Amino acid sequence: DEATKYDEKREKEREKKEAFWGDAKVTAIDSRSPEVTSLTFVGPTVRAKGVEQHVTLTVVASQGAQIDDTRFVHSEVFVQDNVEQVLRGLYQVVTLYELQSEGLVRARQRVAAFLQDSNEPKFFAAKGLAVALYDYNLKMRRASWEA
Numbered sequence: 001d002e003a004t005k006y007d008e009k010r011e012k013e014r015e016k017k018e019a020f021w022g023d024a025k026v027t028a029i030d031s032r033s034p035e036v037t038s039l040t041f042v043g044p045t046v047r048a049k050g051v052e053q054h055v056t057l058t059v060v061a062s063q064g065a066q067i068d069d070t071r072f073v074h075s076e077v078f079v080q081d082n083v084e085q086v087l088r089g090l091y092q093v094v095t096l097y098e099l100q101s102e103g104l105v106r107a108r109q110r111v112a113a114f115l116q117d118s119n120e121p122k123f124f125a126a127k128g129l130a131v132a133l134y135d136y137n138l139k140m141r142r143a144s145w146e147a
Contacts, residue, residue: 027040036056056081069099071098074095088117094112104142
């Protein structure tokens with residue numbers, strides 16, 4: 001039924017977030033709209049380990065295009081707010097998806113991080129350029145929703 005499918009999708013989202021944040025344990029995910037996702041997790045901060053934190057991810061721009069029959073590129077810009085750490089980040093994520101075979105997609109992803117706080121001395125020195133780049137290689141297989 002639909003409720004079970006939603007719960008399974010949320011669990012997959014939790015697994016994905018924890019895979020990227022190895023020291024964090026996601027305790028709640030709320031994605032009522034396509035543009036905004038709120039996460040509650042327990043993870044380290046600069047001052048302490050195991051702190052409950054709340055992060056909101058807001059998509060501010062999104063665009064994609066099919067390159068050919070087997071490749072698709074997608075770019076997304078989002079703002080990440082962490083309430084407890086009083087942090088705001090701006091990120092651009094560009095992902096190239098490539099169909100390898102039926103049910104298997106490989107993706108290359110680059111995440112660019114930009115400074116957001118104009119009170120930060122390095123903000124003006126960065127001149128709007130990314131201050132960090134992260135590269136990921138992903139492999140995705142079709143999953144069955146059947147139990």
